[in-house]
Amino acid sequence: MDIEIVKVFKSLADPVRLRLIGLILEEERCGQELAAELSVAPATVSHHLRRLRDAGLLRERSEPPYVFYRFDHDALRRAVQAVTDRKKVTELTAIGLAADKRKVLESFFDGDRLTAIPSQRRKKEIVFEELLRRIPRHEVYTERQLSDYIAAIHDDFCTIRRELIMGKYMEREGKGGSYRLAPRGHAALVEGC
Structure with a gap:
């Protein structure tokens, strides 16, 4: 659960993802529409949508050949609620730092x-x-x-x-x-x- 909360906030720490959420808040959209709206490559949009989906912030609906995305307000609400407790924020910070350090050490x-x-x-x-x-x-x-x-x-x-x-x-x-x-x-x- 704690790792998922960290994922939510990490996924929101990117300007492109925030812009995607802003567009999806208005209405359900497919990746191609989002790429055209933001003037970025479809592969870039797919990458960011995957990160938001993995964090639990997006829901998908398939209508071949397209996949439509909508924002999951409840997932964000749960994450925000979780960080209203000071002790929880301290725990989450430690988890995030430990994961980041481990990733750097594995890389080098x-x-x-x-x-x-x-x-x-x-x-x-x-x-x-x-x-x-x-x-x-x-x-x-x-x-x-x-x-x-x-x-x-x-x-x-x-x-x-x-x-x-x-x-x-x-x-x-x-x-x-x-x-x-x-x-x-x-x-x-x-x-x-």
């Missing part, structure tokens, strides 16, 4: 190896926090030690070491000196437990 890790360094800031944070959880914990790391631990996960240990410093996950003492977890690094490890 192949078993124990990091396959690529993300370019988007939020994805990079998720990956680096996971990387910190995967290296052995020490109070202080020598540069060689830290490089070896990172190299076991990804070949470009220099870039990752630099990113850990720039992201304030680790602090470096002197040129070629020792490394230690910064407060943000400690917080990431605590959060991951």
Whole structure:
């Protein structure tokens, strides 16, 4: 049930889908009509309609060769009702974040190896926090030690070491000196437990 509520709100977080709902609210429509009305490709409309349908916000009626869609007001009402409780909102937020993090980690890790360094800031944070959880914990790391631990996960240990410093996950003492977890690094490890 909670996952379905998250799906409803995620599906509404797209301008094209909101425009589709606006058109379907007026009257039942088929995909071709919606594509023409919005001046977007039928495949794009099909994708967005599928997301809305999977979230339970649309009902379909088949009249070959067309499928007509109508908005399910009750589904939206139930989702909105569910988030009127503060405790429920907190639970839903945790579910959404956990699912997003899992998806990012599955995209960038192949078993124990990091396959690529993300370019988007939020994805990079998720990956680096996971990387910190995967290296052995020490109070202080020598540069060689830290490089070896990172190299076991990804070949470009220099870039990752630099990113850990720039992201304030680790602090470096002197040129070629020792490394230690910064407060943000400690917080990431605590959060991951």
